[in-house]
Amino acid sequence: MPDYAHPDVLVSTAWVAEHLTDPTVRIVESDEDRALYTQGHIPGAVEIDWQVDLQNQVVRDYIDRTAFERLCADRGISNDTTVVFYGDKNNWWACYAFWVFKLYGHRDCRVMNGGRKRWDLDGRAWSNDRVTPPRGHYTAAEQDGSIRALRDEVLKHQRAGKPLLDVRSPEEYRGERMHMPDYPNEGAVRGGHIPGARNVPWPMNCNEDGTFKSAKELEKLYVKELQMKRRSPTVAYCRIGERSSLTWFVLKYLLGFGNVKNYDGSWLEWGNSVGMPIVKGDAPSQPSP
Amino acid sequence: MSGADARLAAIIGEFADLDSREKLELLLDFAAGLPPLPPEYEGRKRVEDRRVHECQTPVFLWAERRGETAMLVAEVAPEAPTVKGFVAILADAINGRPVSEAAAIPDDILERMGLADVLGILRARGLRAILARVKRELAAA
Numbered sequence: 001m002p003d004y005a006h007p008d009v010l011v012s013t014a015w016v017a018e019h020l021t022d023p024t025v026r027i028v029e030s031d032e033d034r035a036l037y038t039q040g041h042i043p044g045a046v047e048i049d050w051q052v053d054l055q056n057q058v059v060r061d062y063i064d065r066t067a068f069e070r071l072c073a074d075r076g077i078s079n080d081t082t083v084v085f086y087g088d089k090n091n092w093w094a095c096y097a098f099w100v101f102k103l104y105g106h107r108d109c110r111v112m113n114g115g116r117k118r119w120d121l122d123g124r125a126w127s128n129d130r131v132t133p134p135r136g137h138y139t140a141a142e143q144d145g146s147i148r149a150l151r152d153e154v155l156k157h158q159r160a161g162k163p164l165l166d167v168r169s170p171e172e173y174r175g176e177r178m179h180m181p182d183y184p185n186e187g188a189v190r191g192g193h194i195p196g197a198r199n200v201p202w203p204m205n206c207n208e209d210g211t212f213k214s215a216k217e218l219e220k221l222y223v224k225e226l227q228m229k230r231r232s233p234t235v236a237y238c239r240i241g242e243r244s245s246l247t248w249f250v251l252k253y254l255l256g257f258g259n260v261k262n263y264d265g266s267w268l269e270w271g272n273s274v275g276m277p278i279v280k281g282d283a284p285s286q287p288s289p
Numbered sequence: 290m291s292g293a294d295a296r297l298a299a300i301i302g303e304f305a306d307l308d309s310r311e312k313l314e315l316l317l318d319f320a321a322g323l324p325p326l327p328p329e330y331e332g333r334k335r336v337e338d339r340r341v342h343e344c345q346t347p348v349f350l351w352a353e354r355r356g357e358t359a360m361l362v363a364e365v366a367p368e369a370p371t372v373k374g375f376v377a378i379l380a381d382a383i384n385g386r387p388v389s390e391a392a393a394i395p396d397d398i399l400e401r402m403g404l405a406d407v408l409g410i411l412r413a414r415g416l417r418a419i420l421a422r423v424k425r426e427l428a429a430a
Contacts, residue, residue: 034408035320035370038313051409088368130310240411 004215005256010113011084013122020044025082026075026133030093031116040126042086042119046075046133050093050242054100062264068104069138076133079107086112086119090206095246099262103148105141111249117210147248149235149261151269154194155276157235163228164197165236167247168267172239173199175280188271192280194237198226199284202243205250218255230257237263237270297382297394304402312407316374323377326364334364348372350419352391352426359383359391359427371408375416379423391427394420 004010019025020043027045029037037047048054053071056063063071077083083101085094094111101109112119119126149157158164171177175191193199204221207213213221222228234257236244241264251257270276279286304312326334326349334349348369351362361380365373383391396417399405405413 033369033371034412035313035317035374036368038310039317039370049409051411052407055409057410 004254006253009110009253010212011110012113013119013124016042016084016086016112016119017124019084022082024080025084026077026136027084027086027112028075028077028094028097029116030085030087030097032087032089032093036088036116038128040128041131043125043127043129044131044133045086046131048075048097050096054097062100062103065104065140065142068100069140072106072138072140073136076136077106078136078138081136082108082110084110084112086115088116090117090203090210090246091115092202092242092246095249096242099147099245099248103143105144114209114211121209146259147252147261149237149263151263151265151273151276154235154237154263154265154270157233158194158196158277161196163232163234164194165234165244165247166193166197166199167202167236167238167243168193168199169201170199170282172267173197174282175278188239188267190271190278192271192278193267193284194270195277195279195285197237197284200226200247202238202246205246212250212254215254218250222251222255228257230255231259233259233261235261235263237266239267240264241266294390294393296386297398300378300382301398301401304404307403309407312402312404316378316404317370318374319377319381320365320370320374323363323365323373323380327362330362330364348376348419350376350422352423352430354388354427354430357387358385359388360385361423371412372416372419376419379420383423388427388430392424394424396420 016027020027027042029041029045029047030050031037034047034049041047048071054062072078083106085091085098087094091111094115098109098111166173169177173193175193177191200221205213205218228234234251236247236251238244241262244266245262248260248262251260271278304315307315330351347366349364353360353362361376361384363376363380365376379394382394395401398420399408399413399416408416
């Protein structure tokens with residue numbers, strides 16, 4: 001059976017259970033619902049919250065390099081620590097946090113396959129202890145632009161007809177799902193997708209138990225059916241960049257795509273910006289008149 | 290202050306004094322106390338559009354009038370304890386109280402509890418959407 005391109009980045013719940021007290025390993029939980037960590041986390045795991053910890057609370061962006069260094073030191077993470085991410089929702093936010101750590105050049109990042117769901121299914125213990133690890137020492141690198149796509153770059157990419165993946169639900173892709181009556185400031189003002197983007201909803205990457213699909217299944221989907229090329233520069237996006245960080249992880253680490261970026265501005269930026277090209281409906285591009 | 294006002298003020302006061310971790314713990318206590326969906330709502334869940342679409346996790350909500358009093362009934366998936374806790378707080382404050390009192394729940398309740406900063410901008414917005422929906426449905430009932 002073919003293996004993942006970078007099998008080391010994925011660890012099992014058994015591996016994590018064996019490394020709970022390993023001082024070279026730090027387990028990090030990142031959830032959509034952060035009360036889950038408070039309710040019960042893997043013993044010794046620290047929490048890094050995508051909204052409160054990883055996002056800049058003033059500018060719409062990630063925390064800067066200095067804040068990232070502070071965060072790591074505070075969570076007991078040093079440059080040589082093996083950081084294992086896990087969380088709820090099939091590891092969406094775990095992949096998001098993984099991506100931010102790669103953005104600042106952290107060397108050894110891994111994901112616990114299956115996240116909270118698999119840990120639970122395996123009958124492993126939860127803890128609600130307050131975790132206070134010894135401080136780490138951290139020096140972050142400059143942001144790695146090779147994994148992050150900014151809006152104007154995506155526009156160029158789109159104009160050049162290069163591969164784009166929209167990983168949202170088909171309703172969002174078609175531009176039907178726009179009625180969010182109580183979200184006047186969060187919803188995008190236009191619905192649809194970036195011209196040329198193929199719709200591959202993120203759940204297609206995952207099994208029922210929250211683990212990733214096998215290398216063979218992923219290869220069949222992306223390489224055989226969608227005919228995507230490992231060497232083509234590829235950009236993935238969703239609504240706010242979380243679901244697409246999961247697809248980014250799958251393409252880059254599980255399938256070995258050499259040049260794949262996450263467009264974290266995603267639909268909330270594209271659909272709100274003036275003059276961006278948009279297509280509605282099922283077809284990736286507007287049919288020629 | 291009386292009724293829902295007083296009840297809410299007490300809850301807000303309780304939250305306001307806690308640190309972040311304790312706030313989340315108290316929210317979890319409320320979540321654990323949300324009663325299960327009464328059986329008569331199980332069938333309605335399938336036929337009525339009661340899903341709160343603003344939420345990413347399954348949340349079914351009924352804000353109803355029982356004579357002059359308000360009744361909030363909800364089912365929230367266990368994997369969304371934050372939403373569940375917030376809905377439980379609202380139910381605690383308004384159930385059995387005059388409908389007019391529900392309308393008076395402050396829109397900045399999360400800020401007053403000190404939960405807005407703990408949860409972040411997007412999550413707080415999602416919870417505010419639930420409060421808005423409860424108020425809107427009670428006003429229309």
